[in-house]
Amino acid sequence: MPRSLPHPALPVDAVLPELVAALGAGRAAVLQAPPGAGKTTRVPLALLDADWLDGRDVVMLEPRRIAARAAARRLAQQVGERPGGRFGFRVRGESKVGRGTRVEVVTEGILTRRLLADPALVDGARPVGVVVFDEYHERSLQADLGLALCLQAQALLRPDLRVVVMSATLDGARVARLLGPDAAVVASEGRTFPVTTHYLGSPNAAAGRGRGGRVEDAVADAVRRALAEEPGSVLAFLPGAGEIRRAARALEGTLPPGVRLAPLYGDLSARDQDAAVAPAPPGTRKVVLATSIAETSLTIEGVRVVVDGGLARRPRFDAGSGMSRLETVRVSRAEADQRRGRAGRTEPGVCYRLWSETEQAALRDFAPPEILQADLAPLALDLAAWGATPDELAWLDAPPEATYEAARELLRELDALDAAGALTDHGRTLAELPMHPRLAHLAVRARGAGRAALAADLVGLLGERDPFRYETRVPDVDARLRVEALRGSETLSFRGARLDRGALARARKEAGRWRQAWSAGRGGAAGDLDAVGRLLALAYPDRVAQRVADSAEGARYRLREGRAARLDPDQPLADQPFLAVGDLDDRHGGARVFLAAPLSADDVEELFADQIVTEDRVEWDADAGLVRARRVTRLGAVVLRSAPLAAPPPHLVTAALVDGVRQGGVEALPWSKETRRLRERLAFLHHHLGDVWPDVSDDALLDGLDAWLGPYLAGMKRLSDLGRLDLGQTLLAQVPYAERAALDRLAPSHVTVPSGSVRPLDYSDPEAPVLAVRLQEVFGLEATPRVLGGRLPVLMHLLSPAGRPAQVTTDLASFWRDAYFDVRKDLRGRYPKHHWPENPLEATPTARAKRRR
Structure with a gap:
């Protein structure tokens, strides 16, 4: 060298x-x-x-x-x-x-x-x-x-x-x-020449809504303008191969003499790619219609004009399909600048941007790292095969923890990881295949069952966008029809769908590659279309769905993962009891199914035998207000069998009833006036004396239902049965025995006033218990009654003969000394038949009305 x-x-x-x-x-x-x-x-x-x-x-x-x-x-x-x-x-x-x-x-x-x-x-x-x-x-x-x-x-x-x-x-x-x-x-500083930038000022173009509603039309217009205004070859950026083909059709027959078109994208042959990158022959120009591949990785000779459509395709995790799919998005400022720089490689150049200067200022600086928004199941499988966790490796941006854990849970369902999170032998096999773990699991299991040809076809289809396109309604969602189309049955009626032949061709190419690798030959085994649902369930074990109800919007299904999904009412699969769902949108409250195939209950039990559980389910039925007990066989949220349980364990019944009380809240309990007052007294003592007295707030009672209420629920299973409870005893049971005797001394329920009446204390405000009593009943009482062993005076509401407040005080002695005489004057005027002595401390208290003498 x-x-x-x-x-x-x-x-x-x-x-x-x-x-x-x-x-x-x-x-x-x-x-x-x-x-x-x-x-x-x-x-x-x-x-x-x-x-x-x-x-x-x-x-x-x-x-x-x-x-x-x-x-x-x-x-x-x-x-x-x-x-x-x-x-x-x-x-x-x-x-x-x-x-x-x-x-x-x-x-x-x-x-x-x-x-x-x-x-x-x-x-x-x-x-x-x-x-x-x-x-x-x-x-x-x-x-x-x-x-x-x-x-x-x-x-x-x-x-x-x-x-x-x-x-x-x-x-x-x-x-x-x-x-x-x-x-x-x-x-390295590099070497660039100045580039003049023209903003064409069409916000619709950069959003993919150019003339005719498509960005490729706007790009074609800009290319024609560039060829008319500038010498040299043109590099035009479009988001994908489909847009490139449509732009090429729009430009054919409209280009000046000596200008030829050269598409450039990943699926082209090596010869066509070389032709796009090579210099134009002397005396000619070319127009290269390229994806973002031409931003940085390739040098295209002879280009001095760039037309930028402002869009790019990036992989993004699609929660509906469970796969990473390409999404058309606005380019970042860094990407736009790199595209612009292509015009100034060898001489001064020109860039036409299909957006406005205002939109330029709004572009994000850089495209987001894929690791922050991608499906992490492939990464999680690779790390398990490597033998490391994310925190053991060095990252510029670490994978998000929640997304990574969700990916590992999927790998467990695919049998790639065991319960402890270690890589299984099956997982090691999946890691060796260059495809998503979902598709790898489908392929390995299907090949083991003699379904290699069908596995290859489904891998080709699921790795590509749906070849059935639609404008106003969802075409038939049956995945079996896609397999038939891939195998050549293009004359089938697909419920009004338009067949995307480009997507179908790419799926066929990928399927053919795997058929060859797996020696699967052409065609399919007899009856293998009936196995599409089984194979689809292998790739999407979290999407096994059970029909649960009908609605005006169609058949409603419950996915294994717990989400709700629906099929439009005119879908042929809408009457199927079980489905394997391959694609659905991600709306909350009921996702819409776009791709599925039928399953039977036997299919589900055979495919997921090691993941199906049978359990005694004792649960609260809020609508009926009682505990229901059933023996349930289920796969996640999908219930395969359910039968009444004759003698459920008592502790489970109690736990379910407690859950019912928790759902209904503390107010669902049968509180009497006396038990509410006891609860207020306990709350008062807890407020002033701390944790030696129980916390009986709503939150505390709900949190501790199992401990303070559960032991008293034996033999009960209905909300109405709670009427037999003595809530006073359940509350007092929380008070330490040594403190129980002090309850009446520290927080008495009643006070005997000088008239001989026994009046209740109101503890609803823990800061100040209230004694409401007629003024005449406390004649002769010199000092305010006190609680907490004499530490806290009560708040006295001194009432008129009609029971209306005449004075509020915590200092009765001061009231007699100062305020009483003004109150007496007012009461004598309103209640002249009652006795209002000049010296209340020497007067006889009474609960009865007396005439003045």
Whole structure:
């Protein structure tokens, strides 16, 4: 390998000696270089020349298959070779490597599989000396996982392993801190030319609602304008292959002479991808219609004009399908800037943006890391196979704990983890398959049951969007019809659905790949369509559904996980007692089913025999106001059998009745006037004297129902039975025996006043017990009655003969001395037949009215 780099020189060449030296002194480095600096095609060459590599290999991670193939080809071309020699690539379904390959460009899933099989990266023809993470700023889940695994392998198994992270926009210092204390940050300024930006001012275009309601129409208009106003080739960004094909159809026949169209997306053949990337022939121009793959990973020769539709597709966990699906979203500011920069690689350029400057200011700075919003079941399975938990690894952004635990629960249902959370043998088999754990579980179990062909077809269908498209209503949700369509029955009636032939073709291609891998042949076994529900239930064990009711909105189902779901009333499957649900929306209060297949109760019991439980269920029926006892056989929330339980255990009946009281609240108990007053006295003592007296507040009583009420419920099972309770005794039972005798002394229920009447004390306000008594009954009483052993005076409500308050006081002596005479004057005027003495302390108290003498 020559020590000099190929010509022409690229901007990154200037910092490569610094990068190589940093990796010689340490074990990790971050290379920050803008798009077009040459990092993808120059760094591997420079690393091969490093003395410290000592004959070991370089593995470079690319986020996409098209980028991996293009990078390997470009690396080989620089030194006059072809891929498969010293420079090769390995992607899903295709590889060009040999024993002499020194630089292997791989996609993210390939790196993870390799690390799980060979954690030290030493089992190839030569050990791996350095792993390069290209375009790490895209922050894919697999890139984050691959980096975390490499860093732990470096720490525990391979201290000589180097790690390089290359990024166009990320905070290099933050990434360097993740890589370790000796990680260096090397920056290349790159080389760019000025780019003039035109905002076309159409907010609808960037939202996907251009002319005709589609972004591809707006992009086609902008491409025609760019060709008319500017020289050079055009790179136009659209979110996906479908939009690219429609934009191409819109542009055909309308382009100037000498301009040709070149689509660029992941599913194209290598020849078509090469044609899109290659320079236009002399005297011609081209229009490249590309997905976001062209943002950073590829260099497209001759482009000086960019048209940006402002949209991208990102994987996002779809709770309805249980899978990660691509979602069309607005680009971030960083992505938009990278796209714009494509126009200034070799000369001044122009960028047309299909949004306004106001919308530009509202764009988020960066796209969110996939790990924060993705389905984490694949990651959880890979970590279980690796033998680590997330907190044992280094992450730029750690996986969210709740999402991760939900993923592990799914893996238990897939038999990939045992009850203790350890990887099972079956789980290890699933981890070796390059597909979602749901689909891997379906495939392994189905192949074991002789259903390999059907498994391949379902894997192809479930990994792709539904080929049945609709405008106003949901087509027939039966998954068996999709299998028939995939197998060639395209003339079937699908309840008015439009067949998406692109999605169907992709599903067929994937299914064919697995049929070949599993030697399944063509077609399907006799009657295998009847097994679609069983296989779908294997992939979605949490979505086994039981029909529970009819409603105006259709048949209602209960999923194993507890959620409600519904089928439209005119769906042919709406009368099925059990369904395996493959796709549904995620609305609260009743999700809508979009894909399902029928199951039988026998299917459920056979498939999930080890997860089905039989239990005696003793529960409170709030509608009937009683305890019901049944023996129930169930799979989660799906009830397979239920029968009355003749003699339920008494403690379970009591617990259910207590639960009924808890649901109804404390006020559901049969409180009498006396028991309410006792409760208020106890609350008063607890308030003033603390925990030596029980807390009888609503919250405390509800929290402690089992302890203070449960023992008194023997033989009861109805709410009406509670009328036999003596709540006073249950409350007093909470008072320590030593304190019980002090109750009447500290908080007496009544007070005997001078008239001889016995008047109750009102403890409803624990701060001040109230004694309500007619004024004439306390003549001669010098001091206010007191409670709490004399520490607290009661609040006296001194009443008129008619029982209306005449005075409120806690100091009776002061009242007699000062306020009484004004009160006496008022009462004499209103009640002249009653005796109102001048000296109340010497007057005779009375509970009866007396005439004045």
